Amino acid sequence: xxxxxxxxxxxxxxxxxxxxxxxxTPTTKPNKTNNTQPAAPAVKIPDFNAENAYNYIKTQVxxxxxxxxxxxxxxxxxxxxxxxxxLNLKVTEQKFQAxxxxxxxxxxxxxxxxxxxxxxxxxxxxxxxxxxxxAENDTEKRNSPIDGANDGASGVGVLMEIARVISETExxxxxxxxxxxxxDYGQPNDSELPPVQDSWCLGSQYWSKNKHRxxxxxxxxxxxxxxxxxxxKFSKDAESMYFAKxxxxxxxxxxxxxxxxxxxxxxxxxxxxxDHYYVNRIAQIPMADIIxxxxxxxxxxxxxxxxxxxxxxxxxxxxxxxxxxxxxxxKVIYTEK
Numbered sequence: 001x002x003x004x005x006x007x008x009x010x011x012x013x014x015x016x017x018x019x020x021x022x023x024x025t026p027t028t029k030p031n032k033t034n035n036t037q038p039a040a041p042a043v044k045i046p047d048f049n050a051e052n053a054y055n056y057i058k059t060q061v062x063x064x065x066x067x068x069x070x071x072x073x074x075x076x077x078x079x080x081x082x083x084x085x086x087l088n089l090k091v092t093e094q095k096f097q098a099x100x101x102x103x104x105x106x107x108x109x110x111x112x113x114x115x116x117x118x119x120x121x122x123x124x125x126x127x128x129x130x131x132x133x134x135a136e137n138d139t140e141k142r143n144s145p146i147d148g149a150n151d152g153a154s155g156v157g158v159l160m161e162i163a164r165v166i167s168e169t170e171x172x173x174x175x176x177x178x179x180x181x182x183x184d185y186g187q188p189n190d191s192e193l194p195p196v197q198d199s200w201c202l203g204s205q206y207w208s209k210n211k212h213r214x215x216x217x218x219x220x221x222x223x224x225x226x227x228x229x230x231x232x233k234f235s236k237d238a239e240s241m242y243f244a245k246x247x248x249x250x251x252x253x254x255x256x257x258x259x260x261x262x263x264x265x266x267x268x269x270x271x272x273x274x275d276h277y278y279v280n281r282i283a284q285i286p287m288a289d290i291i292x293x294x295x296x297x298x299x300x301x302x303x304x305x306x307x308x309x310x311x312x313x314x315x316x317x318x319x320x321x322x323x324x325x326x327x328x329x330x331k332v333i334y335t336e337k
Contacts, residue, residue, distance in 0.1 A: 045334050046169045048326035049161060050319040057149060057157035057228065061314055065145035067133045068106040068182060077109050083160060087167035090114040096206050101187035101196040108181040110203045112212045115166050119174030124221035124285065125162065127155025128183030128275060136188040137301065138309040147313045150306060152184060154228030154317060158326050165330060173336045176218060180204045180275050204275035208282035220247045221287030223276040227325045229304055230318035235269040235293035239277055244286035251288060255328040263324045269293045290325060
């Protein structure tokens with residue numbers, strides 16, 4: 001207080017000395033210190049374009065079934081790689097061979113996409129891009145490959161749209177996208193061949209043992225599988241809850257806050273063997289799975305009546321579900337610090 005008063009007197013004399021004709025002494029108002037911090041600006045979440053995601057799915061299906069060793073498989077991979085490169089993202093093709101349960105040697109290709117690879121603070125998004133080589137849950141053409149519009153292409157379509165968004169509106173963190181190959185070439189339940197351990201998820205098994213970078217430590221991962229069916233219900237599978245509960249909570253909270261609670265249900269389901277199983281256990285990266293779980297499926301698979309049938313086609317893809325999943329992912333991404 002003393003210093004403030006003395007300063008005011010000095011300033012008054014200075015003002016009088018500067019202008020002899022000035023008769024009014026200026027009034028000095030005490031400075032008021034505002035200790036309240038300005039509110040942090042609301043985080044702007046980009047819009048997820050479900051139509052774009054649908055078109056990415058449609059293009060994959062139009063190539064035909066993406067079964068390893070087929071021309072359609074190779075052509076679709078080339079298209080995806082070029083699409084990611086157009087976005088100025090770093091793309092690596094991890095090509096390898098694996099022997100399937102039926103002794104077929106598969107030529108596989110994990111497609112790895114890196115956004116801002118120099119950033120240490122990163123998360124991993126993943127899906128599988130191959131489609132099932134048989135339709136064992138169907139009543140006809142059971143030995144023919146399926147379109148895999150939902151089982152495979154839907155997750156890829158969502159992630160390709162996510163890639164487009166992050167290339168235009170940079171988030172605070174680095175993003176990696178991995179499209180695993182060979183996920184769906186597993187041994188069917190009714191196979192007459194001797195049981196083969198770990199016959200599914202061949203691409204994620206390989207990558208988990210042979211990461212694209214030696215010192216690769218993302219904070220967590222999110223897997224998408226069968227995320228395009230109408231009125232899909234996504235449960236919290238036991239594998240995700242055991243290894244990545246915090247990630248599950250983060251995703252489900254984001255989805256419910258956006259009004260998508262009918263998709264992101266509170267149901268906790270049994271353990272699911274999907275690509276996240278091997279990422280959790282071998283790569284030791286906590287990964288949660290967003291996957292349709294329908295206990296009312298008539299075929300007993302819990303993954304929808306279309307699962308591993310020829311009904312897994314574009315007619316079963318719903319843009320409202322794609323929007324729910326994609327917008328939820330964008331909220332997770334853009335609220336990370």
